[in-house]
Amino acid sequence: MPLIEIHLRRGTGAEFRRAVSRALHQAMVDVLAIPEDDQFHVFHEVAPGNLVIQPVAFGRPRGERVLFIRLSFNVRDAGVKAELFRAIVGNLRDVAGVPEDDVLLTVVETAAENWWASGRTVDPATGYDARMTAGSTGSAGS
Amino acid sequence: MPLIEIHLRRGTGAEFRRAVSRALHQAMVDVLAIPEDDQFHVFHEVAPGNLVIQPVAFGRPRGERVLFIRLSFNVRDAGVKAELFRAIVGNLRDVAGVPEDDVLLTVVETAAENWWASGRTVDPATGYDARMTAGSTGSAGS
Amino acid sequence: MPLIEIHLRRGTGAEFRRAVSRALHQAMVDVLAIPEDDQFHVFHEVAPGNLVIQPVAFGRPRGERVLFIRLSFNVRDAGVKAELFRAIVGNLRDVAGVPEDDVLLTVVETAAENWWASGRTVDPATGYDARMTAGSTGSAGS
Numbered sequence: 001m002p003l004i005e006i007h008l009r010r011g012t013g014a015e016f017r018r019a020v021s022r023a024l025h026q027a028m029v030d031v032l033a034i035p036e037d038d039q040f041h042v043f044h045e046v047a048p049g050n051l052v053i054q055p056v057a058f059g060r061p062r063g064e065r066v067l068f069i070r071l072s073f074n075v076r077d078a079g080v081k082a083e084l085f086r087a088i089v090g091n092l093r094d095v096a097g098v099p100e101d102d103v104l105l106t107v108v109e110t111a112a113e114n115w116w117a118s119g120r121t122v123d124p125a126t127g128y129d130a131r132m133t134a135g136s137t138g139s140a141g142s
Numbered sequence: 143m144p145l146i147e148i149h150l151r152r153g154t155g156a157e158f159r160r161a162v163s164r165a166l167h168q169a170m171v172d173v174l175a176i177p178e179d180d181q182f183h184v185f186h187e188v189a190p191g192n193l194v195i196q197p198v199a200f201g202r203p204r205g206e207r208v209l210f211i212r213l214s215f216n217v218r219d220a221g222v223k224a225e226l227f228r229a230i231v232g233n234l235r236d237v238a239g240v241p242e243d244d245v246l247l248t249v250v251e252t253a254a255e256n257w258w259a260s261g262r263t264v265d266p267a268t269g270y271d272a273r274m275t276a277g278s279t280g281s282a283g284s
Numbered sequence: 285m286p287l288i289e290i291h292l293r294r295g296t297g298a299e300f301r302r303a304v305s306r307a308l309h310q311a312m313v314d315v316l317a318i319p320e321d322d323q324f325h326v327f328h329e330v331a332p333g334n335l336v337i338q339p340v341a342f343g344r345p346r347g348e349r350v351l352f353i354r355l356s357f358n359v360r361d362a363g364v365k366a367e368l369f370r371a372i373v374g375n376l377r378d379v380a381g382v383p384e385d386d387v388l389l390t391v392v393e394t395a396a397e398n399w400w401a402s403g404r405t406v407d408p409a410t411g412y413d414a415r416m417t418a419g420s421t422g423s424a425g426s
Contacts, residue, residue, distance in 0.1 A: 118245070182341075
């Protein structure tokens with residue numbers, strides 16, 4: 001039951017935002033093995049000037065076209081998070097046409113029990129969604 | 143000094159949002175024993191399409207009427223968080239008329255020292271608001 | 285690569301928000317020793333009524349003029365965070381004219397590997413930006 005927030009400038013099209021959402025969700029399903037219905041995204045569209053970034057950061061040109069993306073889910077191994085970042089950056093490029101210099105990612109991890117939704121069935125042994133299989137994704141769940 | 147963010151669609155009324163806020167705060171006071179003045183809520187009203195959710199999630203119908211609610215406070219026991227979730231869902235139904243299928247909750251916990259406001263007096267032994275009593279609420283504070 | 289979010293009422297001027305951003309960034313550079321280009325801020329301007337706070341909290345008068353500021357970065361010592369809070373409150377007063385009663389701060393800490401941006405070079409020993417020096421700032425990085 002991860003929550004993803006996308007902070008971006010006002011003025012993009014609805015189709016672009018839908019493509020961003022699809023790109024993110026596919027990476028989450030592929031890498032974290034979350035269920036297909038486990039998609040909870042919020043887009044925060046902000047006015048000009050409300051995304052503050054230096055014109056060059058880490059040696060690359062930046063601007064208000066960037067997407068600040070915060071993903072929140074249960075604890076995962078560092079390797080799994082690195083794989084997720086690669087998948088997101090690749091999908092955003094392929095599905096939504098976002099160059100990698102416009103992608104900024106951060107993850108906030110929480111304890112397994114820090115989520116609630118009606119109808120959600122949790123594996124008592126892991127605290128994660130009972131439909132998830134503990135696969136090759138490190139600490140599964142959320 | 144918890145922070146609560148409510149992400150919801152544009153178009154609800156101010157009275158509805160006030161009722162949501164009261165429902166959340168009462169649950170925080172009742173279950174976490176926070177002081178009455180310790181209420182810090184932000185409503186993020188987003189445009190149509192900017193809350194992305196599957197039409198059915200965890201076997202229940204969903205839609206853009208959902209409230210994504212993120213609560214941030216100091217570490218609590220899992221049992222206390224479960225009790226808080228029950229209180230919030232009940233209060234949102236009773237006070238604001240929100241059906242439980244429209245409620246999505248997540249908690250981000252922080253270290254006790256991760257808060258600042260003028261005038262706040264912290265118990266040096268716990269790092270929490272000095273007015274709080276360590277009651278039946280697990281790790282008190284925040 | 286910290287992320288800072290500022291939640292505030294609608295109706296402030298762009299110059300005020302730029303001053304707030306400068307005040308925050310200078311404190312981050314001075315206390316956490318982050319690189320100058322490591323500035324990622326988002327302003328969330330919300331409608332009247334959408335910042336909910338009691339008229340008096342912790343014995344001080346409050347109102348919708350408050351700034352709820354959330355900082356997210358890697359783990360730091362408690363003393364470093366306290367120093368950062370002092371620097372932010374001082375800078376906001378001196379640079380942006382914000383009285384201390386209007387400042388509310390919280391920090392969300394994450395693992396060092398929880399960040400991604402193109403071009404960012406990470407010290408494999410620490411997981412932090414390779415340009416940072418481990419100075420007097422407690423656990424450096426992010």
